[in-house]
Each structure stands twice: as structure tokens, then as C-alpha cells.
Amino acid sequence: MAFKELVFSGVQPTGNLHLGNYLGAITRFVALQARYDCIYCVVDMHAITVWQDPAELPKNTREVTAAFLACGIDPKRNIVFNQSQVAEHAELAWVFNCVARMGWLNRMTQFKEKAGKDRENASVGLYAYPTLMAADILAYRATHVPVGEDQKQHLELTRDIAQKFNNDFAVSIRDHGHGDVFFPLTEPLISGPATRVMSLRDGTKKMSKSDPSDYSRINLTDDADTIAQKIRKAKTDPEPLPSEPAGLKKRPEAENLLGIYAALADSTEEQALKQFAGAQFSTFKTALVDLAVAKLEPVAAEMKRLSADPGHVDEVLADGGARAQAIAAETMKAVKDIVGFVRR
Ligand code: TYM
Numbered sequence: 001m002a003f004k005e006l007v008f009s010g011v012q013p014t015g016n017l018h019l020g021n022y023l024g025a026i027t028r029f030v031a032l033q034a035r036y037d038c039i040y041c042v043v044d045m046h047a048i049t050v051w052q053d054p055a056e057l058p059k060n061t062r063e064v065t066a067a068f069l070a071c072g073i074d075p076k077r078n079i080v081f082n083q084s085q086v087a088e089h090a091e092l093a094w095v096f097n098c099v100a101r102m103g104w105l106n107r108m109t110q111f112k113e114k115a116g117k118d119r120e121n122a123s124v125g126l127y128a129y130p131t132l133m134a135a136d137i138l139a140y141r142a143t144h145v146p147v148g149e150d151q152k153q154h155l156e157l158t159r160d161i162a163q164k165f166n167n168d169f170a171v172s173i174r175d176h177g178h179g180d181v182f183f184p185l186t187e188p189l190i191s192g193p194a195t196r197v198m199s200l201r202d203g204t205k206k207m208s209k210s211d212p213s214d215y216s217r218i219n220l221t222d223d224a225d226t227i228a229q230k231i232r233k234a235k236t237d238p239e240p241l242p243s244e245p246a247g248l249k250k251r252p253e254a255e256n257l258l259g260i261y262a263a264l265a266d267s268t269e270e271q272a273l274k275q276f277a278g279a280q281f282s283t284f285k286t287a288l289v290d291l292a293v294a295k296l297e298p299v300a301a302e303m304k305r306l307s308a309d310p311g312h313v314d315e316v317l318a319d320g321g322a323r324a325q326a327i328a329a330e331t332m333k334a335v336k337d338i339v340g341f342v343r344r
Contacts, residue, residue: 003184007036008142010043010083010133013060014052017067018217020207022296023194023263024148030072032146032189038078039140039324040068042317045083045090046132049125050114062313063303067220070302075316083136085321088328092135093128095335099165100131104157110150134158138183139328146189149196150206155188162186172338182338194263200234203252221300224293231289236281243277245269254281257288264291 009029011021029040042064044057052060061082068080083089105111108130115122125132133154137145138161145155162183166173173182199205199216207217218230235253242248248255248269261284262272276284306313336343 003141003143005036005144006140006142007032007038007144007146007189008041008137008140009038009146010041010046010136011064011068012047013042013044013057013064013082014047014050014209015056015060015063016209016217017064017220018197018207018209019220019260019292019296020148020194020197020217022067022071022220022299023192023197023260025146026067026071026073027263028146028189028192029068032144033072033074033078036144038073039142040073040078040080041136041324042068042080042082043136046129049123049129061317062310063221063307065313065317066303066306067299069306069313069316070299075320079320079323080316081320081324082317085317086139086325086328088139088325088332089132089135091332092139092328092335093132095339096131096134096138096161096165097128099168100134100157100161104160105130107153108157109153130154130157131161134161137186138162139331140324141182141184141331142186143184144187144189149190152188152190155186159185169338172340176334176337178334178338182334192263193259193267193269197260197263198252198256200230200256202235203254203256218292218296220296221303222296223300224297227292227296228289231285231292234285236285241273241276241279241281241284243273245273247273257281257284261288261291264288264295 009025011025029038032038042061044061047057065080069075073080105127111127111129114126134157137158147155162185165183166181169182174180197207199207199211201213201216211217215230215233218227222230234257236257237251237254239251241254241258248258258269258272262269265272333343
């Protein structure tokens with residue numbers, strides 16, 4: 001069966017939106033609007049899988065929404081909302097909890113990283129997180145999901161869940177007039193020079209919201225001086241820049257900064273290296289500061305302007321929530337019939 005092409009993706013409102021989220025996800029979200037209908041979600045239900053201060057969570061939800069808008073996502077042409085406004089995500093996730101196997105979830109590396117050594121003390125939600133992520137996507141029967149490299153395994157699990165649901169309920173799917181398959185096998189969209197932006201302090205560690213050092217990341221709310229300072233202090237090595245990508249092997253910090261430059265310039269590593277072959281890091285960093293500030297300063301300014309108008313942001317979320325729910329409710333009705341739940 002051919003599914004209508006639809007993009008879905010989500011970002012957690014856990015504070016400190018950074019350059020990795022921006023280059024790996026949000027700028028891609030913006031670009032995809034030209035080709036697809038898109039649904040972008042602030043996943044607050046995912047956020048509470050680890051403790052969130054109830055006084056901070058609404059602020060963080062509005063901040064991610066403001067970042068979406070400031071980067072150029074059009075909430076009229078597409079749908080922007082926060083997850084908890086559409087209860088169907090949780091409802092479908094329960095069905096998926098009964099489709100997914102323990103063995104599948106036991107393999108999820110993100111759970112292992114986030115739970116750390118004290119696994120007994122992790123929330124059940126943190127463990128079941130990937131089934132909710134599958135529900136986010138499949139509640140809309142989305143066909144394409146732009147994400148950074150770190151979400152790849154969760155998208156493979158989403159495909160496994162879709163496939164098992166389609167197989168387990170094949171007869172019922174047909175009997176209820178939904179064709180041969182009900183859920184699409186969603187395609188991950190992971191490409192470009194910044195699918196895995198690394199820490200500015202250690203090129204072998206992912207740039208992350210939870211790194212205790214603020215110098216490890218560039219936050220979307222950083223001002224020009226802070227951006228400049230963080231880039232100037234970023235770890236490098238003593239060699240000049242090479243002329244070919246092969247010369248970046250075993251130089252994780254150089255490779256990371258080059259990738260960031262290429263992504264910000266909307267070009268490729270090869271093109272960036274042509275420009276900087278043989279240059280010292282001091283020269284390259286000056287160019288990187290100029291480019292990063294030129295790209296990020298207007299985003300920070302617009303986010304600030306929007307944060308002064310939470311009423312507008314809340315309207316966007318309410319409007320998006322209602323439109324998202326209309327779609328998810330149809331999917332859920334069909335799922336109830338397929339599974340065999342008696343409904344009104
Ligand atoms: P989250 O909130 O951790 O990150 C949001 C997006 O940013 C990408 N990303 C990065 N990309 C490149 N380099 C980095 N250092 C980097 N850090 C983060 C992530 O890959 C992601 O695309 N589980 C998801 C949220 C989610 C979701 C979904 C995504 C929930 N439901 C459905 C897609 C579809 C997460 O925790 O992303």
C-alpha cells in the first residue's frame with residue numbers, strides 16, 4: 001500500500017537546546033517543509049521519563065516551540081504542538097507496549113546510557129520510551145523522520161513495531177478494510193555533515209544537553225560573545241587543516257569543527273576543506289565564529305522576542321494540538337477496530 005508522504009519529528013523540552021539539535025534536527029525540519037507536509041512535536045511526555053521541575057517544564061516547552069518558529073518552521077502550513085495535548089500518543093504507546101518484545105527494548109543503547117549503573121532506579125517510562133516514540137510517529141502514519149544519528153536505533157525499533165503489528169493483525173487489518181498493511185515502515189532521514197555534532201571539549205563525546213560543562217556546547221540562546229568565546233576555547237590539535245576529508249581521520253576535534261562549519265555554511269566538508277586547506281586553527285576559528293554568529297544571533301533574538309509573548313506560542317501549540325489530534329484520533333479508531341476493542 002502507498003502511504004501519503006508525511007514528515008514527523010520531535011524534540012524534548014529538557015533545556016539547553018544546542019547546536020547539535022539545531023544542525024542535526026531543526027534546520028533539517030525547516031528544509032523539509034518545501035517538499036513535505038510536516039508535523040513537529042515538542043515531546044513533553046518523553047521529557048518526564050527523567051525528573052523535570054514542574055515550574056521549568058512549561059518554560060522549556062515554550063522555548064523549543066520558539067526555536068522551531070525562530071528557525072523558520074511555519075506552524076500554519078505545518079503542525080507544531082506539544083505531545084501531551086494529544087492523548088492518542090499514550091494510548092497507541094500502550095498497544096505498542098504489547099507488540100514490542102522485552103528483548104528488543106533490552107538492546108536500546110540510549111536507555112543503557114541514560115540509566116547508567118543504577119538501572120533499578122530508572123523510571124519505567126525511560127525503559128518504555130522507544131514504544132512511545134514509535135507511537136508519536138505512527139499515530140500519524142508518518143513516512144519520513146528527520147533525526148540526528150543518535151536516534152537511529154529507535155527508528156529501527158519503530159519499523160520493527162510497525163512490521164510486527166502489520167503481521168500480527170494482518171487478517172483483522174484486511175477485514176476492517178485497511179488494505180494489506182496498516183502502518184508504514186518509516187524511513188529515517190539522517191544525512192548531511194552534522195548528523196552527530198560532538199562536544200567542543202572532547203571530539204569523541206556527543207554534544208549534549210546534559211554535559212556539565214557549558215563550554216562543551218553552543219546553546220541556541222547564547223549571545224555573540226559567548227559563542228565566540230566557546231569556539232575560541234574549543235579543543236583542537238596542533239596540525240594545520242588538511243586538504244582532503246581523509247586527512248581528518250583520527251582528528252575528532254578537527255573533523256567536528258569542520259563539520260559544523262560545513263553545516264552552517266550549507267555546504268560539504270570537501271568544500272569547506274578547499275577553503276581552509278593548510279590553514280591554522282586560529283584562522284579557521286575566526287571564520288567559524290563569524291559564520292556561527294551570523295547564523296545563530298538572529299535565531300536567539302527571535303527566540304527572545306517570542307519568549308516575551310508566551311500567549312502567541314501557546315496559541316500555536318493549541319492550534320497544532322487540535323489539528324494533530326484530528327489525525328491521530330482517526331488512526332486510533334482504526335487501531336481499536338483492528339485490535340478488537342469495543343468502541344463508541
Ligand atoms: P532529543 O530531544 O534528544 O534531540 C532532538 C533532535 O536533535 C538531535 N540531536 C543531535 N543531532 C546531531 N548532533 C547532536 N549532538 C545531537 N543531539 C541531539 C536528535 O537526534 C534529535 O533528532 N527521542 C528523541 C525525540 C523524539 C522523536 C520522536 C524524534 C520523541 N519522539 C519521534 C523523532 C520522532 C530525542 O530524545 O531527541
